[in-house]
Amino acid sequence: MEEKILEEIRRFVATSLGNRHEETGLIYFSEPLVGYASWDDPLFKEYKNSIGEFHLTPREIFAATLDDNRVAVGTVICWVLPISELARQSNRLQEQWPGREWALTRYFGEEFNCELRRHMVEYLTGLGYQAVAPTLSGVFQCFSETPVGIASNWSERHAAYAAGLGTFSMNDAFISEAGMAIRLGSVITDLKLLPTLRKEQDYRANCLNCNACISRCPVGAITMSGHDKIKCRNYLFCEESVQLAEKYGGQRTSGCGLCQTRVPCEFKNPRGKNEAR
Numbered sequence: 001m002e003e004k005i006l007e008e009i010r011r012f013v014a015t016s017l018g019n020r021h022e023e024t025g026l027i028y029f030s031e032p033l034v035g036y037a038s039w040d041d042p043l044f045k046e047y048k049n050s051i052g053e054f055h056l057t058p059r060e061i062f063a064a065t066l067d068d069n070r071v072a073v074g075t076v077i078c079w080v081l082p083i084s085e086l087a088r089q090s091n092r093l094q095e096q097w098p099g100r101e102w103a104l105t106r107y108f109g110e111e112f113n114c115e116l117r118r119h120m121v122e123y124l125t126g127l128g129y130q131a132v133a134p135t136l137s138g139v140f141q142c143f144s145e146t147p148v149g150i151a152s153n154w155s156e157r158h159a160a161y162a163a164g165l166g167t168f169s170m171n172d173a174f175i176s177e178a179g180m181a182i183r184l185g186s187v188i189t190d191l192k193l194l195p196t197l198r199k200e201q202d203y204r205a206n207c208l209n210c211n212a213c214i215s216r217c218p219v220g221a222i223t224m225s226g227h228d229k230i231k232c233r234n235y236l237f238c239e240e241s242v243q244l245a246e247k248y249g250g251q252r253t254s255g256c257g258l259c260q261t262r263v264p265c266e267f268k269n270p271r272g273k274n275e276a277r
Contacts, residue, residue, distance in 0.1 A: 002193050006034045009079055012119055018112040021104050023249065026086060028109035033080040033178055035163030035196035039188060040073075043162045047155070052146050056139070056153045058188045064139045065132045075193040077120065078156070078163040078186045081113060082178035082267070091181075091261040096218050097240070098255050100248045106255030107245065113185050120187045131189040134159075150229040156184035164196035166269065167206040171213040171259045172227040175206035179267040181260045206269050213259040222259060232256075 013019055013032050020027050037043075039058035047055045056064075058076050063069045083105055090099025098106070117133035124131035134140060134154040142152045157174045160166060163186075166176035173180045200206070214222045221231040235241065236253050244254040264270040 001191070002036060005036075005077060005193070008123055009034055009116070009120065012116055013081065016112065016115065018115045019109075021108060024101075024104070026101050026104060027084050028087065028105045028112055029081040029183070030084055030178075032082070033165060033176060035078050035160065035165040036193045037076045037078065037159065037162040037164070038074075038195045039076055041162050041195065043158075047158055051148055051151060051155065051158070054141075054143065054146065054153050055151070055155065055158075056134075058134075061134050061137060061139060061154060062130075062132055062188050062190070065137045066130055068130065071130070071190045073192045074188060074190045075195075076159050076163060076186055076188050077193070078160045078165055078184065079116070080160065080165055080176045080178055081109070081116075081183040081185065082176075083109070083181040083183070085267075088181050088261050088266060091257055092266075094258060097244055098257055102257055102261075103245060103248045103250055103254040106257065107250035107252065109183060113183050117185050117187060124187070124189050124191060127191070129189050129191040131187050131191075133185075133187045135185075150233060156186055159186045160184050161203065162198070164198040167200050167202065168204050169207045169213070169265065170204070170209060170211070170227075171217070171222045172229070173213075173260060175265045175269055177269045177272055179269065180263070180265045181257070181267060206265065206271050208264055208270050210264055210270075212263040216259045216261075216263060218256070218258060 009032055019029055044057040087101040087105040090101035117136055121131040121133055166174055169175050219231055219235045221228040236256055241254045
């Protein structure tokens with residue numbers, strides 16, 4: 001069944017018109033990576049300590065969304081959507097604002113990611129299982145002030161880490177075997193699947209600590225001390241970003257992502273063997 005889920009996610013990404021910009025033909029994402037975590041993985045309870053008590057476990061989201069506390073076993077299905085080479089190329093040359101293809105992927109690509117979330121819920125339901133997409137659930141919330149700064153009650157990055165898809169980075173991003181220029185998604189289901197082996201115990205094992213992302217940040221939001229989420233968010237949603245998004249043909253924000261391109265971990269795990277582009 002694990003292979004069947006993988007193939008369905010790959011099929012949807014490869015064939016859906018939502019993965020292509022209608023005007024330019026830009027493809028947002030290449031072939032995805034998929035991992036699985038048991039919803040009883042101790043990491044999800046540990047996140048209540050490392051992130052905050054407000055961060056929900058898969059069981060809590062499943063029960064609150066579907067009003068069902070009776071399910072004994074379940075799985076978090078996670079995926080990595082690698083941003084296309086063309087979009088990444090558009091950002092490598094930039095120093096202040098993102099390239100057009102990157103900005104379009106930031107907005108319309110995430111819309112497609114939501115399509116994929118909804119599709120997988122429908123797909124699993126069609127197989128006779130219950131499923132919920134945490135970030136599309138009515139219980140999903142974002143918080144401006146927490147012990148770890150800006151945060152939400154479900155983290156796609158932390159779910160992906162639990163599912164063995166990679167580790168964190170100096171800039172608070174996520175380094176997978178397809179690198180850091182990615183989008184992440186997940187659904188929770190009562191279908192029991194074999195968990196993906198987590199190869200790394202260090203939560204930042206894939207990061208070289210090379211400081212390349214520090215020099216790429218146009219507002220100095222990344223330092224050796226960490227990532228200033230507020231400074232980063234203010235830049236992402238400032239008036240100039242909104243205007244640039246409209247100029248490019250997007251909405252809300254142009255994004256940035258400079259720290260995710262022209263760095264050693266852009267399209268591969270710098271500590272791994274994946275050299276594919």
